[in-house]
Amino acid sequence: xxxxxxxSLLLLVSLLAASAAWAHNVxxxxxxxxxxxxxxxxxxxxxxxxxxxxxxxxxILFLLxxxxxxxxxxxxxxxxxxxAVGHSLTLVFGVLNGINVNPYIIDGxxxxxxAYKAFDNLGGFDSVLGxxxxxxxxxxxxxxxxxxxxxxxxxxxxxxxxxxxxxLLSFNVGVEAGQLIALTVLLAVLxxxxxxxxxxxxxxxxxxxxxGCGFALAxxxxxxxxx
Amino acid sequence: xxxxxxVNQSLLGTGTLxxxxxxxxxxxxxxxxxxxxTVADAAGTGVVTNAAGTLEVLDxxxxxxxxxxxxxxxxxxxxxxxxxxxxxxANKALQTETxxxxxELDGRTEYKAIMQAGDAIVYEWESTSNVYYDYHAHQPGGxxxxxxxxxxxxxxxxxxxxxxxxxxxxxxxxxxxxxxDGPVEIQLTVSGYYDELVAIDxxx
Numbered sequence: 540x541x542x543x544x545x546x547s548l549l550l551l552v553s554l555l556a557a558s559a560a561w562a563h564n565v566x567x568x569x570x571x572x573x574x575x576x577x578x579x580x581x582x583x584x585x586x587x588x589x590x591x592x593x594x595x596x597x598x599i600l601f602l603l604x605x606x607x608x609x610x611x612x613x614x615x616x617x618x619x620x621x622x623a624v625g626h627s628l629t630l631v632f633g634v635l636n637g638i639n640v641n642p643y644i645i646d647g648x649x650x651x652x653x654a655y656k657a658f659d660n661l662g663g664f665d666s667v668l669g670x671x672x673x674x675x676x677x678x679x680x681x682x683x684x685x686x687x688x689x690x691x692x693x694x695x696x697x698x699x700x701x702x703x704x705x706x707l708l709s710f711n712v713g714v715e716a717g718q719l720i721a722l723t724v725l726l727a728v729l730x731x732x733x734x735x736x737x738x739x740x741x742x743x744x745x746x747x748x749x750x751g752c753g754f755a756l757a758x759x760x761x762x763x764x765x766x
Numbered sequence: 767x768x769x770x771x772x773v774n775q776s777l778l779g780t781g782t783l784x785x786x787x788x789x790x791x792x793x794x795x796x797x798x799x800x801x802x803x804t805v806a807d808a809a810g811t812g813v814v815t816n817a818a819g820t821l822e823v824l825d826x827x828x829x830x831x832x833x834x835x836x837x838x839x840x841x842x843x844x845x846x847x848x849x850x851x852x853x854x855x856a857n858k859a860l861q862t863e864t865x866x867x868x869x870e871l872d873g874r875t876e877y878k879a880i881m882q883a884g885d886a887i888v889y890e891w892e893s894t895s896n897v898y899y900d901y902h903a904h905q906p907g908g909x910x911x912x913x914x915x916x917x918x919x920x921x922x923x924x925x926x927x928x929x930x931x932x933x934x935x936x937x938x939x940x941x942x943x944x945x946x947d948g949p950v951e952i953q954l955t956v957s958g959y960y961d962e963l964v965a966i967d968x969x970x
Contacts, residue, residue: 639909654789662772663782694909698935699882743773747781754789755796762797 579702581709588713591692592721597649597756598685599721604656604749605678606725608742618678619722625682626689627711633690634698634707642695645688646760652681654753660746689714854886854931854959862957865965869897869944869952876966878939879956881932887958890927895946898922901930903938929958937966 592598605622609615632638655677658664664671693710736742773781867875879887891899900920908914918930918938922945932938944950956963 637907637909639907641910650793654785657785658782661778661781663778665772666775666778696883743777743781747785750782751785751789751792754786755793758790758793759797760793762794 578699579705579709581705581712584706584709585713585716587693587696588689588710588715589717589720590713591689592714592717597646597653598718599725600653600749600752600756601649601656601681601685602718602721603725604653604660604746606722606729607660607746607749615722615726618675619718621675621679622682622685623715623718625679626686626714629683629686630689630693630711630714631707633687634693635704637694638687639691639694640687641764642688642691643760643763645684645691647757647764648684649681649688650753650756650758650760652684652753653756654750655681657746657749657753661743661750854884856886856959858885858959858961860958861960862955863963864953864955865963867942867952867954869942869950871948872944873949874941874943874968876939876941876968877954877963878937878966879963880961881935881938881959882961883932883935885959885961886929886931887938887956887960888927888929889954889956890925891940891952891954892925893942893950893952894924895944895948895950896922896924897950897952898941898943898945899926900941901926901939902941903932903934903936905934905936932960937964939963939966 602619602622605618606615609618633640659671659674659677662671689710693707698706732741733739865877867877869875881887898920899922901918902920903916903918905914916933919926919928930938940954942952
């Protein structure tokens, strides 16, 4: 095996081991936090939203895939905004209409979105199909799925009807704040990476790792449906 | 601007296949090896969720007096419980209702308390003759799927009493079916923190 493949295998295994340790289902603590509460509470819901985004490694991995090969803050802002608009739409629409999709299916699709982006970053679609799906549409559409996942999790907390809309918007504000925090860290890491690896020797191995993580997330989630 | 790499086709094929195989093996392995059938009861609510998404109510937490660390202070001996355990704090007024339910021969009905997750009630019912009862709960809109419900307890008899903390927001209550040879009368009393007690039209 060539060096990049060996390195990527090693990193893949360690990353997956780390990611498996943080299951991000709705935690009993969060249910207890909301239990018996009703009425508008900005900080509580903003906190939950931010926490979900910062600890939701599937969202983070997708975001990392999206910005991996972007150059310039303007394009980063554009893609992140597309993603944010996508997930905000389905988050708000999903909760207000009580849409509760099976979380394992949604989390499976979110896992596949990570794999999709990694494959795209490797130029895979161009190699295989001779054609690459539009990046902006893909980011927006996967944003819609991520939002459905957020909507399902928020509803699983047992929301009170009282103050639903403002609480929901607070949650969304928290999600975007959490995303900005995560984005800042990711950008710092990527900028450092590009300094060290200016010839991008590790770009391809890293995206193979990301691809493996996406498949692992998807198969882990979809296993819940099988057994 | 996007400045992607383009890896050659054989590396793409090998790498993708490896990522797929390793990813699936790890994903499936993690699922099988992790005990996802029970999530730790960190909130101390006595409620856990298993892999199928159904809720199981654990034994209520009892204090293990023999192994408690006992603190002494000027107020006497203080044996601390696990913080917050065994307590349900309410954000609504205490209510008590008693309903009298008449069931004809072979009759059936359902009474449900509409409760938010974390609400708590104590209940008691008594019937003049034998009935089948199924104390259970549904989530709003039949989530996560239309057939889903949580059964707390079912049986046959003439009375039952207890207390319940709602594991999720929804309808929590009793299906009664008359098993006796004539009409029965059931007196149901619900007391505690809940939104309302409603009769459910079972149709037919």
